[in-house]
Amino acid sequence: MSKLKSIALWAYVVAIMFPFFFLLLLSLSSDWRYPALLPEYFGLKNWVQVVGTESGLAYSFFISLVISLSVAVTATLSGFFISRYVSYHKKKGLLTMLTYFPYILAPVVFGACLSYYFLRIGIFGTTAGVIIAQFIIAFPYALIFFSSFWNEKIKNYENLVSTLGGNRWTTFTKVLLPMAKGLMMVCFFQTFLISWFEYGLTSIIGVGKVQTLTIKVFLFIKEANFYYGAMSCCLLIIPPVVLIYINKRFVFNKLI
Amino acid sequence: MKNRGYIGILFFILIGITPFALSFGYALLYSFGVIGVANSGFTLEFWKAVFESGEFVKSLFYSIAIALVSTVISVSLALWFTLAFEKKLRGRILSFVIYLPLAIPGIVASFFTVQVLSKAGFFSRLFNKIGITSGISDFPDLINDPYAIGITLVFISVVMPFFLLLFLNVYQNERVAELAELSRSLGASERQTIWRVSLPVLIKKTWTLIALYFIFLLGAYEIPLILGEESPQMLSVLIVRELKQFDLSKISEGYVVAVIYTVIVSIATILLFSNRKSQDIHE
Numbered sequence: 001m002s003k004l005k006s007i008a009l010w011a012y013v014v015a016i017m018f019p020f021f022f023l024l025l026l027s028l029s030s031d032w033r034y035p036a037l038l039p040e041y042f043g044l045k046n047w048v049q050v051v052g053t054e055s056g057l058a059y060s061f062f063i064s065l066v067i068s069l070s071v072a073v074t075a076t077l078s079g080f081f082i083s084r085y086v087s088y089h090k091k092k093g094l095l096t097m098l099t100y101f102p103y104i105l106a107p108v109v110f111g112a113c114l115s116y117y118f119l120r121i122g123i124f125g126t127t128a129g130v131i132i133a134q135f136i137i138a139f140p141y142a143l144i145f146f147s148s149f150w151n152e153k154i155k156n157y158e159n160l161v162s163t164l165g166g167n168r169w170t171t172f173t174k175v176l177l178p179m180a181k182g183l184m185m186v187c188f189f190q191t192f193l194i195s196w197f198e199y200g201l202t203s204i205i206g207v208g209k210v211q212t213l214t215i216k217v218f219l220f221i222k223e224a225n226f227y228y229g230a231m232s233c234c235l236l237i238i239p240p241v242v243l244i245y246i247n248k249r250f251v252f253n254k255l256i
Numbered sequence: 257m258k259n260r261g262y263i264g265i266l267f268f269i270l271i272g273i274t275p276f277a278l279s280f281g282y283a284l285l286y287s288f289g290v291i292g293v294a295n296s297g298f299t300l301e302f303w304k305a306v307f308e309s310g311e312f313v314k315s316l317f318y319s320i321a322i323a324l325v326s327t328v329i330s331v332s333l334a335l336w337f338t339l340a341f342e343k344k345l346r347g348r349i350l351s352f353v354i355y356l357p358l359a360i361p362g363i364v365a366s367f368f369t370v371q372v373l374s375k376a377g378f379f380s381r382l383f384n385k386i387g388i389t390s391g392i393s394d395f396p397d398l399i400n401d402p403y404a405i406g407i408t409l410v411f412i413s414v415v416m417p418f419f420l421l422l423f424l425n426v427y428q429n430e431r432v433a434e435l436a437e438l439s440r441s442l443g444a445s446e447r448q449t450i451w452r453v454s455l456p457v458l459i460k461k462t463w464t465l466i467a468l469y470f471i472f473l474l475g476a477y478e479i480p481l482i483l484g485e486e487s488p489q490m491l492s493v494l495i496v497r498e499l500k501q502f503d504l505s506k507i508s509e510g511y512v513v514a515v516i517y518t519v520i521v522s523i524a525t526i527l528l529f530s531n532r533k534s535q536d537i538h539e
Contacts, residue, residue: 019368034376085264097529102276106475106492113279136275197361200477233364240359251358
């Protein structure tokens with residue numbers, strides 16, 4: 001029984017590592033046709049082209065980074081400040097429940113129903129439109145995330161600063177922000193990843209014009225260009241792996 | 257100070273609630289034919305058409321079945337791994353490795369699954385090489401298949417690692433090891449300790465998240481889009497397909513499905529919340 005258990009554990013470890021090795025191998029390959037078990041070409045040919053303009057992957061990586069950083073910064077900051085008012089409100093329960101509706105709804109369905117307004121405002125198919133759409137789904141996450149921060153203890157600190165003569169600015173800059181620094185980092189990376197991994201909403205609002213990395217993966221699947229698809233996957237995976245290496249909390253959070 | 261509070265709540269309503277209310281209102285009006293290029297006024301025709309075609313009901317049950325099977329298998333596997341390897345999984349290397357699946361988004365998991373489980377994929381080649389199959393047609397349909405094997409496998413591979421980390425976390429925070437030790441010292445068997453102590457503690461502390469993940473899977477899009485069949489389709493895929501139709505009358509039917517899906521998910525959220533509240537009060 002214990003031998004079986006050991007086999008199960010090692011099988012799980014292999015199952016975790018296999019996609020990383022396989023995708024890297026595929027991104028370094030070409031001319032890998034059925035029934036060959038290994039590729040005919042193995043080298044850096046595909047990756048060299050990433051630097052060039054042929055695949056557009058470098059641009060996709062850059063635009064994904066810009067979108068995700070914008071979403072993460074705005075969602076984290078607005079989530080932090082607005083969650084204070086929600087958490088201290090006498091109808092906190094109701095307001096928090098309302099926050100869950102956009103959070104729990106499939107982003108692609110949300111985006112499809114919102115697209116009319118984006119079209120009217122003139123941001124349909126633009127990078128700004130995608131940032132705003134992703135912010136709309138990342139914001140409720142940030143709001144729920146920070147709701148546990150605003151508790152009785154924090155309120156007492158705020159009152160203490162006020163009693164000692166500190167104004168609102170001092171309270172935020174000298175007390176609240178230093179206390180919430182760790183949480184803000186976690187929220188920043190979590191909202192960054194929500195945006196980084198997002199596909200459905202981006203495809204609806206971006207209408208194929210805003211080609212983030214997830215959109216590229218799907219395009220390469222449709223074109224049956226699996227080598228470039230694998231490269232896009234590797235580029236998508238690298239930032240979260242780095243984050244896990246730096247701090248696991250940046251990627252895993254048992255929210256809610 | 258009071259004014260500042262009002263501004264904060266106003267921002268909350270503007271960013272947090274208004275987009276949801278606007279999108280739901282638009283979908284609702286479109287579904288009743290009140291707005292829309294090809295619509296001429298209030299009608300129940302689109303709602304009737306959706307229920308008469310049976311495609312929505314089929315899609316709903318198909319989505320529920322896949323989400324349920326995936327959630328049950330993921331939770332069961334994660335619980336088993338937690339109880340069987342709790343100490344080993346906290347080791348230096350393993351504690352890093354078990355986080356790695358969280359770095360793989362749904363679209364990458366789907367792409368990888370196509371590469372390894374399709375008829376020309378890696379496993380088909382491997383089985384052909386070692387003589388288990390004699391060609392491409394001998395390999396079973398594991399993606400875009402009628403039983404949604406591919407979708408279910410990817411759902412499990414995406415959700416199970418999260419639950420494993422969650423259960424390991426709860427195991428430590430709730431001191432399940434100490435509770436199990438106590439129950440054994442009071443004469444309980446290993447089986448009794450697992451079924452009467454460890455599992456109830458782990459599930460009671462996480463059931464809200466389990467339910468939320470079931471709802472997330474119900475609305476999953478890119479995984480069933482890549483690995484699913486043409487019919488039936490999972491709810492999100494069906495909704496987007498209907499909304500992108502060239503036949504303008506079909507767009508209203510797409511909004512009908514979107515409205516029903518939103519109502520189902522919203523009711524589930526309210527139920528989860530009210531249950532959670534009463535649980536919090538009892539605790």
